[in-house]
Amino acid sequence: MTNDQAIAASDLIDNPSPRCACMVVLDTSGSMSGQPIRELNDGLQRFLESLNRNEVAACSVEVGVITAGQQVDVVLPFVSAMNVDGFQRFDASGPTPLGAAVELALDTLEKRKGEYRKTGVAYYQPWLVVISDGAPTDHWQSAAQRAKTLSGNRKMVALAVGVQGADMQVLGEFSNRPAIPLDGLKFGEFFEWLSASMSRVSASASTASRVDLPPMDSWANI
Numbered sequence: 001m002t003n004d005q006a007i008a009a010s011d012l013i014d015n016p017s018p019r020c021a022c023m024v025v026l027d028t029s030g031s032m033s034g035q036p037i038r039e040l041n042d043g044l045q046r047f048l049e050s051l052n053r054n055e056v057a058a059c060s061v062e063v064g065v066i067t068a069g070q071q072v073d074v075v076l077p078f079v080s081a082m083n084v085d086g087f088q089r090f091d092a093s094g095p096t097p098l099g100a101a102v103e104l105a106l107d108t109l110e111k112r113k114g115e116y117r118k119t120g121v122a123y124y125q126p127w128l129v130v131i132s133d134g135a136p137t138d139h140w141q142s143a144a145q146r147a148k149t150l151s152g153n154r155k156m157v158a159l160a161v162g163v164q165g166a167d168m169q170v171l172g173e174f175s176n177r178p179a180i181p182l183d184g185l186k187f188g189e190f191f192e193w194l195s196a197s198m199s200r201v202s203a204s205a206s207t208a209s210r211v212d213l214p215p216m217d218s219w220a221n222i
Contacts, residue, residue: 011080012119017059020124020201021078021112022194023105025098027132027163028069032092036133036163036185041089043187050195051081057195058082060124060202064108068101068132070094078112098132099140102174106146109156124207126156128174129194131182133163135170144173152176161190181221189219 026040044065052058058081065076070093076084109126116123128147151158158175162168163182171179182190196214204211216222 011083012115012121015059015080016121017056018122018124018202018207019062019080019116020060020198021062021064021109021126022198023064023066023078023109023126023128025101025105025128025130026065026067026075026090027096027098027134028067028090028092029096029134029137030069030093031096031134031165032069032163034092037090037092039185039187040131043191044087046188047191047195048081048084050192051198054195054199054202057199057202061198062112064105064112066101066105066108068096068098072097072101072104074104074108078108095137096132096134097138098130098136099138099143102128102130102140102143102147106143106150122207124201124204125154127198128156128158129161130159130171130174131161131163131187132171133166135167140170141173144170147174148176180216183219183221186219193219 028037051061061081062078063076063081063084064078067073067075067090075090076087105128113123147158150156160171160174160179161182162171162179168179168181193214193216200211
């Protein structure tokens, strides 16, 4: 067992709060270089800070981050927001192996749900968030179908967000709902919205209840 795995396992024992796992898949390909990758890094930091300002969300929301750039990397293994001790800022380079990144994300979410069940920790419907400014450069169709099926069966909330220039039709294949276009580079606003959504989920009375999400007008070009 790695140190990260040990931390994640002990956290389930030390902190029995119901969990909401949120896996974020980020396109860090070469086309994201410059201001986009800086804004993405800053936005993710705002997300973590915002979660930690909410006492319930800090204990209940587990965040994981996988990047799809030169290679697929687990930048942040699942951990409660309150236990995130910063993260290494990522650079932009290479192609967009989004299919492989989403496949790994789905496997990781399924494994984490199994760990919840094994330790008797209740959990909310997990989230998969995919952000890209282009289109996958690998074989993405099977991963997309898997994500769409899970979200369509209400086993997961899947949200695909397209930065300007993204292939919105392809991104929409990763969810049972259409992909949402980001307005400019409003990553900070998007991640604040995501934090508010996670906070609402973690504050709901039942893990089976449906939660109304905040309006998207601060960040979405819709």
